[in-house]
Amino acid sequence: xxxxxxxxxxxxxxxxxxxxxxxxxxxxxxxxxxxxxxxxxxxxxxxxxxxxxxxxxxxxxxxxxxxxxxxxxxxxxxxxxxxxxxxxxxxxxxxxxxxxxxxxxxxxxxxxxxxxxxxxxxxxxxxxxxxxxxxxxxxxxxxxxxxxxxxxxxxxxxxxxxxxxxxxxxxxxxxxxxxxxxxxxxxxxxxxxxxxxxxxxxxxxxxxxxxxxxxxxxxxxxxxxxxxxxxxxxxxxxxxxxxxxxxxxxxxxxxxxxxxxxxxxxxxxxxxxxxxxxxxxxxxxxxxxxxxxxxxxxxxxxxxxxxxxxxxxxxxxxxxxxxxxxxxxxxxxxxxxxxxxxxxxxxxxxxxxxxxxxxxxxxxxxxxxxxxxxxxxxxxxxxxxxxxxxxxxxxxxxxxxxxxxxxxxxxxxxxxxxxxxxxxxxxxxxxxxxxxxxxxxxxxxxxxxxxxxxxxxxxxxxxxxxxxxxxxxxxxxxxxxxxxxxxxxxxxxxxxxxxxxxxxxxxxxxxxxxxxxxxxxxxxxxxxxxxxxxxxxxxxxxxxxxxxxxxxxxxxxxxxxxxxxxxxxxxxxxxxxxxxxxxxxxxxxxxxxxxxxxxxxxxxxxxxxxxxxxxxxxxxxxxxxxxxxxxxxxxxxxxxxx
Amino acid sequence: xxxxxxxxxxxxxxxxxxxxxxxxxxxxxxxxxxxxxxxxxxxxxxxxxxxxxxxxxxxxxxxxxxxxxxxxxxxxxxxxxxxxxxxxxxxxxxxxxxxxxxxxxxxxxxxxxxxxxxxxxxxxxx
Numbered sequence: 001x002x003x004x005x006x007x008x009x010x011x012x013x014x015x016x017x018x019x020x021x022x023x024x025x026x027x028x029x030x031x032x033x034x035x036x037x038x039x040x041x042x043x044x045x046x047x048x049x050x051x052x053x054x055x056x057x058x059x060x061x062x063x064x065x066x067x068x069x070x071x072x073x074x075x076x077x078x079x080x081x082x083x084x085x086x087x088x089x090x091x092x093x094x095x096x097x098x099x100x101x102x103x104x105x106x107x108x109x110x111x112x113x114x115x116x117x118x119x120x121x122x123x124x125x126x127x128x129x130x131x132x133x134x135x136x137x138x139x140x141x142x143x144x145x146x147x148x149x150x151x152x153x154x155x156x157x158x159x160x161x162x163x164x165x166x167x168x169x170x171x172x173x174x175x176x177x178x179x180x181x182x183x184x185x186x187x188x189x190x191x192x193x194x195x196x197x198x199x200x201x202x203x204x205x206x207x208x209x210x211x212x213x214x215x216x217x218x219x220x221x222x223x224x225x226x227x228x229x230x231x232x233x234x235x236x237x238x239x240x241x242x243x244x245x246x247x248x249x250x251x252x253x254x255x256x257x258x259x260x261x262x263x264x265x266x267x268x269x270x271x272x273x274x275x276x277x278x279x280x281x282x283x284x285x286x287x288x289x290x291x292x293x294x295x296x297x298x299x300x301x302x303x304x305x306x307x308x309x310x311x312x313x314x315x316x317x318x319x320x321x322x323x324x325x326x327x328x329x330x331x332x333x334x335x336x337x338x339x340x341x342x343x344x345x346x347x348x349x350x351x352x353x354x355x356x357x358x359x360x361x362x363x364x365x366x367x368x369x370x371x372x373x374x375x376x377x378x379x380x381x382x383x384x385x386x387x388x389x390x391x392x393x394x395x396x397x398x399x400x401x402x403x404x405x406x407x408x409x410x411x412x413x414x415x416x417x418x419x420x421x422x423x424x425x426x427x428x429x430x431x432x433x434x435x436x437x438x439x440x441x442x443x444x445x446x447x448x449x450x451x452x453x454x455x456x457x458x459x460x461x462x463x464x465x466x467x468x469x470x471x472x473x474x475x476x477x478x479x480x481x482x483x484x485x486x487x488x489x490x491x492x493x494x495x496x497x498x499x500x501x502x503x504x505x506x507x508x509x510x511x512x513x514x515x516x517x518x519x520x521x522x523x524x525x526x527x528x529x530x531x532x533x534x535x536x537x538x539x540x541x542x543x544x545x546x547x548x549x550x551x552x553x554x555x556x557x558x559x560x561x562x563x564x565x566x567x568x569x570x571x572x573x574x575x576x577x578x579x580x581x582x583x584x585x586x587x588x589x590x591x592x593x594x595x596x597x598x599x600x601x602x603x604x605x606x607x608x609x610x611x612x613x614x615x616x617x618x619x620x621x622x623x624x625x626x627x628x629x630x631x632x633x634x635x636x637x638x639x640x641x642x
Numbered sequence: 643x644x645x646x647x648x649x650x651x652x653x654x655x656x657x658x659x660x661x662x663x664x665x666x667x668x669x670x671x672x673x674x675x676x677x678x679x680x681x682x683x684x685x686x687x688x689x690x691x692x693x694x695x696x697x698x699x700x701x702x703x704x705x706x707x708x709x710x711x712x713x714x715x716x717x718x719x720x721x722x723x724x725x726x727x728x729x730x731x732x733x734x735x736x737x738x739x740x741x742x743x744x745x746x747x748x749x750x751x752x753x754x755x756x757x758x759x760x761x762x763x764x765x766x767x768x
Contacts, residue, residue: 549677549680549681549683550682599673634673
């Protein structure tokens with residue numbers, strides 16, 4: 001820690017007196033009496049800048065203890081087993097309506113104060129051929145700047161499905177917009193013909209800029225060497241016509257690799273019209289011997305013109321990724337001030353636990369980024385990058401070295417943990433995959449997951465949840481893999497084929513025979529930073545592990561999927577933890593002020609809105625099989641009693 | 643060889659085990675508890691059932707062997723301790739309160755039994 005601080009202390013000066021100014025918040029209005037316009041939450045990240053910030057002030061640190069369930073609904077779209085649902089939606093509040101999508105591709109339009117259904121749209125896309133399961137992270141909302149009076153579809157809601165279709169419906173009625181694609185459906189999957197090994201998944205709703213939707217997709221990682229190459233699309237919001245395509249992988253590498261797609265949220269600067277893309281890693285994810293050529297856009301944050309797709313700048317945040325450390329969350333946009341000068345910035349949270357704070361107009365770092373040497377690969381054919389970008393400030397959310405073996409887990413497993421650790425390669429961050437097994441820390445689940453962080457743009461306070469998970473990945477030579485697994489693309493022991501490459505691999509959680517983590521807690525933290533200085537305000541274990549109903553100590557924290565939101569009144573609202581609880585946290589101290597149980601882990605950030613003078617906080621408690629088997633279809637709103 | 647043992651406190655343990663069992667059923671089927679369908683609740687429910695059986699024997703069979711008395715007393719105490727720990731980690735104050743009630747019953751029974759035995763011994767000495 002002190003080394004990090006020493007290395008970076010010189011970089012602090014320019015930010016010392018920085019203050020933060022508000023980005024345009026043109027859609028947000030102050031909360032007021034019943035006839036005031038409501039404060040909306042019209043994008044996944046609260047606004048297109050992915051700030052996850054609400055100016056609502058009715059719920060405060062003083063009264064949050066009185067928060068009660070205002071309403072909840074069950075969508076009916078939940079299942080486990082082979083067709084398990086993964087619902088990480090953040091509902092939207094716009095057009096005086098709460099909108100949400102579901103993992104079976106329905107759109108629900110609800111009364112914001114009662115949860116009563118206004119209308120429901122069934123996309124009917126599920127035919128059981130989704131190769132990535134049934135997943136949804138909600139919907140997108142668009143409103144015409146020059147609406148044609150009396151015409152439908154001047155305001156639209158969009159939901160994607162896991163077979164690559166984007167549905168567009170009228171936001172008032174839920175009727176399909178006939179002018180959008182064919183009868184209200186755009187077959188995005190049909191646009192992708194190169195190495196089309198599987199149907200793309202439109203999990204994440206598109207970003208919206210003026211009349212353009214910016215859309216990425218999710219892929220079926222790990223199974224092939226060459227897979228669908230990463231593309232991002234600009235789509236006409238009214239007609240669904242393709243306006244532009246951004247190809248991430250160089251054309252001469254298409255027979256060597258694939259993916260490097262944008263599966264997480266995309267943020268947009270409404271002033272400059274730049275869209276910021278978090279680009280994931282290329283296939284095969286854990287062996288890069290066939291894709292040694294530089295591919296500058298992969299594992300990067302890339303800024304493109306939202307209306308043309310033209311690249312403005314790109315910054316690669318991990319070189320030659322062989323750890324599946326996708327850049328996986330929408331960059332959070334915020335303006336910093338340095339000596340009275342405004343710096344347009346973004347914060348790119350990552351699985352590596354690094355927070356890249358960049359000038360969003362140029363991609364240049366606001367805090368220095370170092371290139372540090374890392375270990376070489378000992379696998380035939382692989383050439384690990386000699387150096388990787390290292391961000392000492394803000395302090396990484398996870399340590400550079402693997403946490404020690406847990407004494408409790410080791411003793412109860414008769415030394416299994418320490419014996420396993422002794423067998424495998426562990427040189428801390430960026431230990432290359434190996435045949436004997438290598439520690440993966442931070443693991444592919446993060447660090448920071450796809451929710452990213454939230455920012456209070458008035459103070460520059462940035463809050464983010466981060467995991468501390470140890471996994472072990474082992475490369476399996478092709479001949480051995482073929483002999484043991486045949487043509488299987490995946491196996492229950494954690495094997496994935498990477499077919500076509502020299503190695504398959506096995507990814508295992510570092511758990512003992514009883515399922516206890518072999519590493520020391522905490523397993524997840526919530527952190528607060530001052531972006532003006534880059535300094536950590538506080539870092540606390542967050543959430544609780546719940547196993548067989550038993551809650552583990554709070555000091556152990558929890559693995560989390562989801563993200564926080566911040567309110568102007570000084571609160572952080574977050575679900576995300578394994579214990580199916582949602583919490584309100586004091587922004588200043590990090591102390592938990594309120595918590596409630598919901599039906600399953602709320603694995604996305606909540607939405608905060610005001611309606612008829614009342615502030616609501618709404619969580620989708622969908623769960624995620626990565627955290628716990630507990631899944632649900634509950635959408636639940638909390639508010640102060642009248 | 644059987645002898646009469648105290649039944650004091652047994653009905654309190656029966657009441658406590660019924661409360662624990664009932665709250666387990668509620669927890670097991672109610673999403674808002676956060677314990678729906680969990681193995682931990684099943685464990686406490688099973689322990690409550692065993693405690694109910696043991697305490698029924700305490701209450702209904704006053705003439706029992708010393709061995710059986712010892713077995714019941716030790717079993718119920720272990721049950722109370724285990725269920726209390728489980729209740730703590732389930733974050734269920736009602737289960738813990740029920741176990742506290744059971745502990746009071748257990749103490750009443752043990753102390754009562756010791757007092758009865760003491761009186762018997764005194765009688766012999768007299």
